[in-house]
Amino acid sequence: MNDIKERLHALPPPGSLDAILIGCVEMGASRIHLQTDTALKIRVHGRNYTVPGLRWTNREVSDALAKMYKSSTGPSRLSQMEAIDTSYVIWPDRSKPRYGFRVNAVATTIGANDGIGIVLRPLPEKPTPLEEQYVEPRLAEALDGETGGYLICGVTGSGKTTLMGGVTRKRLEDPNCHCNIIQGAAPLELFYDLIEQNNASIQQTEIPRQLKTFPDFIRAAVREEPTDIEIGECRDAETMEATIQAIISGHRTTTSVHTHDPASTVRRVVSLCPPSDRDSYAIALIDNLKLIVNQRLLRSTDGKRTAIRSFLPFNRKIREALLDAPQARWPNMVRGFVAEYGQTFEQSIKDVHAQGRISDAVADCAMKELD
Known part of the structure; x- marks a missing residue:
């Protein structure tokens, strides 16, 4: 100090x-x-x-x-x-x-x-590699899909962009990943020109300097034969509608939403669906959703900060259970699915504490804040 x-x-x-x-x-x-x-x-x-x-x-x-x-x-x-x-x-x-x-x-x-x-x-000059972010093996596996929707969420300053950047960097560096990534952000925060791009490519557009809106960006992106579309943030119904269209058209689509946990993420994305077609868009999203991950940062034992994460990889059983239930029940159901199939914040805190990355006091305080 x-x-x-x-x-x-x-x-x-x-x-x-x-x-x-x-x-x-x-x-x-x-x-x-x-x-x-x-x-x-x-x-x-x-x-x-x-x-x-x-x-x-x-x-x-x-x-x-x-x-x-x-x-x-x-x-x-x-x-x-x-x-x-x-x-x-x-x-x-x-x-x-x-x-x-x-x-x-x-x-x-x-x-x-x-x-x-x-x-x-x-x-950062270069996006931080996933291994330096202590990404859990199960989460790394869930992030490896080639199609569907991937929601990387958290409050401002929780490291969403850092995690998204690590995922993008991994795909660009992987010689077996023949992906073409089209990314739009407001503004662009991470750059990839210093990253070795073996059999992959990335094109970045800044909103609103180079295109006016995220829906404009998504409409342009789908015409460029991408494998991946990355939207910096879903903030409104128009952007959510365009994002869902990108997801259901077969692209690997990644975006972020400002939410606290996977259950609140589901509630938020449903609320962002266009009111006139909310049911159909919400169903389409759930039917093609691959992952929700929420991240928070805690003070670490080295004086810096480290991530804790709650995440849920979506499988057929989860999708079918949600689609058979009223939308009002989805958040509570997701909370239960996280505990059964994913990782809760409580489990993440215990694991990070056991690894010695956070102190007893920080772990206790974080647990209390979850109550």
């Missing part, structure tokens, strides 16, 4: 944006917060740190936003009640590491004054 504080105080002034961001990444920051008339704040392995001497004026924050957004129109967009969600890459020397960031900027209020708030989330 003291080492991080010392390194924070050694950061350059606000005008040296790239040097500041690189310094924060090298300290292990998962979140960097710049705000008008406010000290720089970062989050490292679940703990917050502040640099009181590094305060940002409104002009300095505006200049930083213009540089990251690659346009001076950023502040005016914020003043029109629009949020900016984009990516920023620092790579001045191709022989050295590349630093990528997801950037979200909004207009803010500081005391009685208006200002700008920018949150950056550092992204």
